[in-house]
Amino acid sequence: xxxxxxxxxxxxxxxxxxxxxxxxxxxxxxxxxxxxxxxxxxxxxxxxxxxxxxxxxxxxxxxxxxxxxxxxxxxxxxxxxxxxxxxxxxxxxxxxxxxxxxxxxxxxxxxxxxxxxxxxxxxxxxxxxxxxxxxxxxxxxxxxxxxxxxxxxxxxxxxxxxxxxxxxxxxxxxxxxxxxxxxxxxxxxxxxxxxxxxxxxxxxxxxxxxxxxxxxxxxxxxxxxxxxxxxxxxxxxxxxxxxxxxxxxxxxxxxxxxxxxxxxxxxxxxxxxxxxxxxxxxxxxxxxxxxxxxxxxxxxxxxxxxxxxxxxxxxxxxxxxxxxxxxxxxxxxx
Amino acid sequence: xxxxxxxxxxxxxxxxxxxxxxxxxxxxxxxxxxxxxxxxxxxxxxxxxxxxxxxxxxxxxxxxxxxxxxxxxxxxxxxxxxxxxxxxxxxxxxxxxxxxxxxxxxxxxxxxxxxxxxxxxxxxxxxxxxxxxxxxxxxxxxxxxxxxxxxxxxxxxxxxxxxxxxxxxxxxxxxxxxxxxxxxxxxxxxxxxxxxxxxxxxxxxxxxxxxxxxxxxxxxxxxxxxxxxxxxxxxxxxxxxxxxxxxxxxxxxxxxxxxxxxxxxxxxxxxxxxxxxxxxxxxxxxxxxxxxxxxxx
Numbered sequence: 001x002x003x004x005x006x007x008x009x010x011x012x013x014x015x016x017x018x019x020x021x022x023x024x025x026x027x028x029x030x031x032x033x034x035x036x037x038x039x040x041x042x043x044x045x046x047x048x049x050x051x052x053x054x055x056x057x058x059x060x061x062x063x064x065x066x067x068x069x070x071x072x073x074x075x076x077x078x079x080x081x082x083x084x085x086x087x088x089x090x091x092x093x094x095x096x097x098x099x100x101x102x103x104x105x106x107x108x109x110x111x112x113x114x115x116x117x118x119x120x121x122x123x124x125x126x127x128x129x130x131x132x133x134x135x136x137x138x139x140x141x142x143x144x145x146x147x148x149x150x151x152x153x154x155x156x157x158x159x160x161x162x163x164x165x166x167x168x169x170x171x172x173x174x175x176x177x178x179x180x181x182x183x184x185x186x187x188x189x190x191x192x193x194x195x196x197x198x199x200x201x202x203x204x205x206x207x208x209x210x211x212x213x214x215x216x217x218x219x220x221x222x223x224x225x226x227x228x229x230x231x232x233x234x235x236x237x238x239x240x241x242x243x244x245x246x247x248x249x250x251x252x253x254x255x256x257x258x259x260x261x262x263x264x265x266x267x268x269x270x271x272x273x274x275x276x277x278x279x280x281x282x283x284x285x286x287x288x289x290x291x292x293x294x295x296x297x298x299x300x301x302x303x304x305x306x307x308x309x310x311x312x313x314x315x316x317x318x319x320x321x322x323x324x325x326x327x328x329x330x331x332x333x334x
Numbered sequence: 335x336x337x338x339x340x341x342x343x344x345x346x347x348x349x350x351x352x353x354x355x356x357x358x359x360x361x362x363x364x365x366x367x368x369x370x371x372x373x374x375x376x377x378x379x380x381x382x383x384x385x386x387x388x389x390x391x392x393x394x395x396x397x398x399x400x401x402x403x404x405x406x407x408x409x410x411x412x413x414x415x416x417x418x419x420x421x422x423x424x425x426x427x428x429x430x431x432x433x434x435x436x437x438x439x440x441x442x443x444x445x446x447x448x449x450x451x452x453x454x455x456x457x458x459x460x461x462x463x464x465x466x467x468x469x470x471x472x473x474x475x476x477x478x479x480x481x482x483x484x485x486x487x488x489x490x491x492x493x494x495x496x497x498x499x500x501x502x503x504x505x506x507x508x509x510x511x512x513x514x515x516x517x518x519x520x521x522x523x524x525x526x527x528x529x530x531x532x533x534x535x536x537x538x539x540x541x542x543x544x545x546x547x548x549x550x551x552x553x554x555x556x557x558x559x560x561x562x563x564x565x566x567x568x569x570x571x572x573x574x575x576x577x578x579x580x581x582x583x584x585x586x587x588x589x590x591x592x593x594x595x596x597x598x599x600x601x602x603x604x605x606x607x608x609x610x611x612x613x614x615x616x617x618x619x620x621x622x623x624x625x626x627x628x629x630x631x
Contacts, residue, residue, distance in 0.1 A: 003436045007429060008422075099423070103416035104473070107385050108437035109409045109480065 001110055001118040009123060012088060016130055023076065023134065026069060027141040034066040038144035057148055070145060073138045077160035080134055081172035082197040084127045089176015090189040092119060097184045097333075116329055120322065124173055131169030135162065150248035152303050155205035158250075162307040167314035172197045174321045181328055204310075212309040215252050215296040218244070222256060224287040232273055238266035240286060242293055248300030259290035337396075338363045338484050338516045339384055344393035346379050353379040355540040356393070361518065361533070366510055368531030368548075369520035370610050375537045377520040378417055381488045384518070385414040398483055410440050413482030413515075417489045419473035423462030427455050430472055431479075438480040446479035453505065467498025471505065478509050485509070487519040491526055503530055524610045534606070536613045543613040548606065555609050558599040559585050569596075576612040587612045 006013075038044070041057035061067055093116070096102040106112040139146075139161050151157050159168060175196050180189040222242055229241035240256040256264045271277065272285035298306065337360045344357040354376040361367050371377050382388040383395050386403020395401075400408045421430060427450060435441045450457060453471040461469060470490055477485055487506070491499040507530055510517050521527050527534075534551060536544040544551070555575070562584045565577050573589040587604065588594075594601045604612070 001436065004433055007425065007433075100416065100418060100420035101422055103382070103387055103414070104420050104422075104476070105433075105437070106387060106403075107409070107412070107414035107416070108434065108476075109406050109439060110437045111403065111406060111409065 001115060002122065004105075005119050005122045009088075009126075013126065016126070020130065020133060023073075024137060027073070027137050030065050030069050031141050033064060034061065034141070034144050037061060037064060037066070038148070041148075043148055054148055061145060066145075070142060073142065074160055077134060077138055077165055078201070080131060080165065081168040081201070082194050084130070084169050085172030085176035085193040085197050086190045088123050088127060089173040089178075090180040090193045091186050092123070092177045092180055093329075094180030094184060094186040094189045097181075098186055102333075112329060112333075113326060116326065120174070120177060120325070124170060127169045127173045128166055131166045132163075135160075135165040150300065153248060153250035153298055153300055153306070155209070155250075158205065158209070158303075158306070158310075159201065162304070163311050164307050164314070167311040167318070168197075168201070171200070171314045171318045171321070174318050174325065178321055178325045178328070181325060181333065208313070209306070209310060210252055210298075212313065213298055213302055213306050215298055216246070216249075217294075217296045219257075219292060219294045220245075222287075222291040222293040224283050226293065227283055227286065230273065230279070230282055230286070232266070232268045236267035236270070238264070238268045238273070240264060240291065244295060244297055246297060246299050249297040252296045252298065254293065254295040254297075257292045257294050259292065261292075264289075264291055336363050337361060339395070339397050339518065341380075341383075341395045342393055344380075344383065344395050345391050346376075346383060346388060347391045352540050354383070357537075357542050359535065359542055359545060361516070361535070363516050364514060365516060365533040365547075366531045367516070367518045367533040367535060368524070368527035369518060369535045369537060370524045370527065371520075371522065371537035371543075372614060373522050375522075376540045377522075377537050378488050380537065381414075381486050381518065381520055382416075385412055385486055387414075387416075406439070410438060410480060411483045413477035413480055413485040415470075415473045415477045415485075415487040415490050418493060419466075419470045419490065421461035421464070421469055421472055423460065425461055426457065427459050427461065427464075427472060428457035430461060430476060431457070434476045434479055440481050442479045442481055445481075446475050449475045449479070449505075453501070465498070467494050467501065470494060470498070470502050474502065474505060474509075478513070481513065481515075483515055485515050485517045487517070489520050489522070491521065499526065506530060524607045528606050534610070536610055538614045544610075551609060552603065552606065554591050555587065555589050555604045555612075556594055557585065557587050557602045557604050557608070558594065559583065559602070560599040576615070 037057065037060050041053060041060065043050070043053055043057055046053045061070070093102075096105065105115060142161070146152050146157070146161070152161055158164065172193070176189070176193040179192045179196065180186065183189040183192060222240075226242040226245065227240060228243050231239040231241075242254065242256060244251055244254070258264045268274065269285055273282035339359065339361040341357050341359045344354060344359075345352070346354040357376075357380065369377050369380065379388065383390055384397050384402055386401075386409070398408065398411050402412070403409055425433070431443070431446050431450065434446060435443055449471075453468070455464070455468055455472060461472065464472065474487075474490070477487075490506075491502050494502060503526070506517065506519070509515070519527060519531065532548050534544070534546060534548050535542060560583070562579055562582055565574055565586065568574060568586070568588070571590055571592055574586055575589060576587040578585045587609075
């Protein structure tokens, strides 16, 4: 079975090796340059006016080769699970059912459950190793940018750093296998796999991830320097946007309340906040109101615990799907 | 005589469509069994049930004393050549033999290599570029090189040209002569099987219509021609398979183990093809009548 698995998978395997070599070479070439930029920027030792230093570093990265590489690696990491599900998972059983070769291979002396077990275990392992290699390489490479941006917990970064990509790859692979088996047609199964994986990738950060940890709640006086935006409607209604005091945190909710404990909606004092007054005066006026910030967030130091929990969750779901796949193979492909 | 394949009230439904209905059969060991019936009669379903690709909706099936595909040991004893002889397009002939070697403990590499040479297949050739006849030979090689006790072939020659058909059946006969295994081979044309099989099962409209040794079947079926008469007046020992009447003449196909000695009938023997056609088209026999199947035991 190992031989047959390898024989049917070797083209994809070589393509994967080639792609990994391209990725590794790109990262190895641009990685040192990125680190030089980081050291030269002085971000690591910065104590005053760090915002300007950060902007300078960002501009330099964008201008260097590391800029496009950063976006390319983000794309690779986002697409990797779907690609694995589509090209490794979906055809695994669907192609056999479509070509009728399941009638050849399932009537040799190897029961079909063993056939599936070996294939899923072998290719699933390759998927996990591939995702682990990509994830580790990209996480290492992007570390200066991540340290500067402090955004690893944000939904757009969390799933493409650390160990979570490994679990997503395993999940997408099994989803592909299962959908291929249920749909029995390779191309529709590939399309369905893409949809399912994309929906999970998009929905999970919003509906599941916040429940994997207990957010920190704050209810504190809103300092003037925390205010990041002021909106004033023609009728005087106001919105005040603010940032958290915790750097690198993932903000789940953030509302501005009055000192009396009701949601702050204005009205604006037109003499302080209006076309005639400056932004600074408006901020000072807001500060005098004693507004409070009521927010909940996940602090930056929860990155790894959250990574482990989400990976465990996805591996758990993957395990259940694998069991269902075996059940379907035994009971429904008849 | 032990049975290699036994079914009891075997039924298979796909949704609302019944592919095989209450099939009770017992196929003897050491025979070449021909399974004949029109397209869509349930032949493929019965054979795929026998090799464990399908599972019954109800009823039981036992192959070599065990549940089909019950485990590696049982699977090693059953060889299967599926309809349209599927092979892996991108794998070479040699790869297919390697597949057989890796997936069957009882694999006979020497036999497989010999057969491939015999039928003139290039080991480096991709299966996708083989002709239908060559592909069928490759599929047969895969099935016989595991030394099965029961070899099942599902319409192996249906899509072959007459020459490839003859070569394939020739190869099949060589295998049965060499290994003495039981063979079950299906076709919608009895002419394909006439020369190879010594036991016949007729399947039509999801039911077993007839099962028995070819020699017994030929000896017990007769075509009678005589003056017109009412079928109800025929002797009770005769089983009327098919009857046709003109104004003056009646032609009936009957099954009778006793010799026909009524001088008012002209008695003719029945060829295998006519016999099968009588069961398939005449439909004179209620499906699944126990008597029909008993005769085969």
